[in-house]
């Protein structure tokens with residue numbers, strides 16, 4: 463799939479934070495507000511409309527984390543998620559990070575498929591993360607989201 467009609471760019475401080483998108487990936491506005499303080503927001507635009515976002519947080523000199531990746535529902539399944547992750551990995555490489563990580567729930571089957579297909583490997587399980595950090599019960603694919611699975615790849 464070619465993406466010649468897409469533009470990937472970092473959001474500047476004057477631009478609106480794409481909360482509509484961020485909340486698709488993370489239902490906790492409180493957690494989003496917290497990690498945005500130490501993260502950079504990138505967006506993908508099509509015909510000047512923001513259709514997806516990816517948030518990168520610096521963890522250490524060599525490690526960064528994709529805290530949030532989301533595509534508007536009407537644009538999902540067209541390779542945009544893959545495009546966002548590939549572009550943010552390039553940003554991480556150009557910024558001299560060595561490793562990039564991404565966390566998702568045990569119930570996020572499609573996301574686990576996508577991240578592993580893009581070269582991420584399971585590195586850690588944070589048991590009961592979703593039970594401890596979210597007030598509401600989260601269920602996907604008929605499975606309760608309980609644990610956070612962290613995946614990493616060399617950039």
Ligand code: ACO
Nearest residue numbers: 486487529530531532533538539540541542543544572576
């Ligand atoms: N179920 C099954 N397969 C999926 C799913 C899914 N939910 N999402 C992506 N895939 C597969 C596609 O079939 C495709 O496979 P292929 O290359 O073999 O054809 C591959 O992954 C790439 O898919 P894209 O079209 O690039 O994915 P998309 O543009 O839909 O973006 C994303 C994926 C970001 C997960 C999107 O579906 C989305 O915004 N979902 C809601 C928010 C969300 O869950 N975000 C991730 C939370 S975790 C975090 O943010 C760190």
